[in-house]
Amino acid sequence: MDYKELFKQFRHLSKTPGIGGKIKYKPEDFIVEEIISKGVFKKQDCLIYKLTKRKWDTMVVIKEIAKRIGIHYKDIGFAGTKDRHAVTTQYISICGGNLKELKEKVDSLEIQDVKLEFVGYGKKLKLGSLLGNKFTIVVRDLDVPLDEAFERTKQILREIKAGGGFPNYFGYQRFGEKRVVNHEIGKLLLKGKFEEAAIKFLGEYSGDMLGDEARKAFLESGDVDKALEEFPKFLRYERAMLYKFKETKSWKKAFAVLPRPIVKIFIHSYQSYLFNKALSRRIEEGLPLNEALIGDIVCQVKKGIPLRTRTFKVTKGTLRMVNEKIKKGEAMVTGPIFGFSSRLADGEMGKIEREILQEEGISLEEFKMKSLKILAEGGGRRELIIKPIGFKYKPIRDKNTLIFKFFLPRGTYATSVLREIMKDH
DSSP, X not given: OOHHHHHTTSOOSOOSOOOOOBSOSSGXXXXXXXXXXXXGXXXXXXXXXXXXXXXXXXXXXXXXHHHHHTSOGGGEEXXXXXXXXXXXXXXXXXXXSOHHHHHHHHHTOOOTTEEEEEEEEEOOOOTTXXXXXXXXXXXXXXXXXXXXXXXXXXXXXXXXXXXXXXXXXXXXXXXXXXXXXXXXXXXXXXXXXXXXXXXXXXXXXXXXXXXXXXXXHXXXXXXXXXXXXXXXXXXXXXXXXXXXXXHHSOHHHHHHTSOHHHHHHHHHHHHHHHHHHHHHHHHHTTOOSSSOOTTOEEEEEETTEEEEEEEEEOOTTTHHHHHHHHHTTSEEEEEEEOOTTOOOOOHHHHHHHHHHHHHHTOOGGGGGOTTSGGGOOOOEEEESEEOOEEEEEEEEGGGTEEEEEEEEETTOOHHHHHHHHHOOO
């Protein structure tokens, strides 16, 4: 199953046919610029660099920088992971040791398709400490003539405006583009099925990726020694797991050897899948995304940024007041990020949330991950719609393409905005 197959089950909000087309035909077609708070620069604990990369995973380039300057990769902080198939600019913090010596080492680095620009001193960056990202995205190979694509885009945007915004689906990057297995591995880990999760992670293959032959052989034989001989060196996480299993005979310990941000991706992916299901079902049942119903949980909004930790449940007595706040852009309806301390909605949305847990055979208690506590997830809420800021688009006639530019708050996906316009699933 590829990501398009997975996303077929998630409903669109607009009815107008999409424009089709392709994104990420080349990295320069998908440009991302991270925006961080000025508060980052209030301390002087770390070096702050602007990192521009092309065709690099964030975690991989962080490890490469750390190795070359002789520090542990955990001493390099970053606010968010960025797409590999793109040209992305983000901020990193480099901490620990003599900052003057570290700066000299970093400034002398030469890494292909990587640019590092010193921008000052500040505090260590952590995941989530960005405001959002600016996007410039080119859509090529449109399914319809350019003028028709332009008109369809206008009509889709009218429908989206009437609905309050774009459905805030987690993007396909959360699940894997070709090996769409992250959410399935996450569910197996929650269930304590470490061997099944390991076999899926190590053995699942798409048929057109480097290393697929080795994965296929492992899936068929389960031979760890043979896998260590055949798995390519660039599959470093897979090889680390295989070595740990060979040493301990425990797949649980094999997962624990992975960097925490990497292994937590599996749980986050499953949470994302469940959120997407809940959002899609609300659309399917004709319930509004930009209007609160009794029992809904809404979050506060400040300067266009949803405050996901500041939530309250809507009652009959507060319904009118809440919907006035939503119209003013001061609140948004949310959906569930299931976890062990999740607060579920009541009313129609509460029914949807409980049905999904029942269908999946999952309880909130299981998110405590008592068998591997580093994977425990408390959960939370996430707004149901995205409202891009500064949304602009224009045709490039000599190339038969459309270019889109907009800003999104952290944790939201440009691909989910484009999905509604392209409808390529």
